[in-house]
Ligand SMILES: CSC[C@H]1O[C@H](OP(=O)(O)O)[C@H](O)[C@@H]1O
């Protein structure tokens with residue numbers, strides 16, 4: 001049996017979480033550089049949790065310049081098994097108004113200026129991203145949100161744009177025509193890297209605005225986003241407190257296979273593998289690289 005350790009990545013407006021016992025902030029070093037901030041360690045209902053503010057406390061780091069690899073490596077290094085990603089998003093559907101939560105199940109990655117893999121020349125690996133979200137975590141998050149009577153939808157596609165500027169109206173309409181539910185700037189490559197690191201990963205996308213497609217919302221502004229975000233952040237803290245006791249129960253391997261994502265993914269012959277890269281990958285992929 002596995003004793004889960006719950007990682008929580010807090011997005012815009014979520015730079016701290018409540019109710020953790022024995023809370024301490026600690027710096028964690030990784031071979032990929034520095035994570036966004038110190039990580040906060042503590043226990044919720046006796047379950048070990050590790051919290052990381054995605055953009056750092058005070059939000060100094062833009063979506064493009066986040067060190068996604070360091071963030072994911074640091075969580076894994078600290079023993080995290082399950083990652084809850086909490087993110088502010090714009091809505092691309094009329095039925096998902098500000099204040100609504102979406103437990104997304106798909107992503108379209110339109111980001112282009114980020115490091116997207118732990119692997120590369122010297123050790124090449126290809127993991128499946130067909131089902132980018134851990135269903136087990138998604139179900140638990142949806143169940144916890146429903147239990148709290150939060151307005152929540154299970155399933156939906158999160159379009160990841162590069163940013164930092166918000167979309168043009170034509171882009172917003174394009175993504176709507178693709179059937180996307182919400183838009184944000186951060187969940188890729190985060191979800192790809194979590195998969196490479198064999199971490200279960202699920203996102204609660206918290207709607208702050210209607211993006212610019214909506215006739216009543218001609219522009220997205222940070223001011224409008226932040227107003228909704230603060231209320232969403234309070235609800236998200238409640239959601240974490242409700243979900244963690246369920247997710248922290250000792251369990252078998254993940255039925256979705258997230259924790260075995262690297263089985264059969266590394267294609268580089270053992271004799272051709274770069275020892276320096278193998279050393280960097282020791283935490284992320286040590287299970288399969290030996
Ligand atoms: C403050 S609005 C734009 C900003 O918020 C979202 O970040 P996160 O996913 O970390 O909550 C969005 O992706 C942008 O980075």
Ligand SMILES: Nc1ncnc2[nH]cnc12
Nearest residue numbers: 088089090183184185211
């Ligand atoms: N409309 C929007 N576009 C991209 N990221 C966002 N985060 C919050 N609202 C957003």
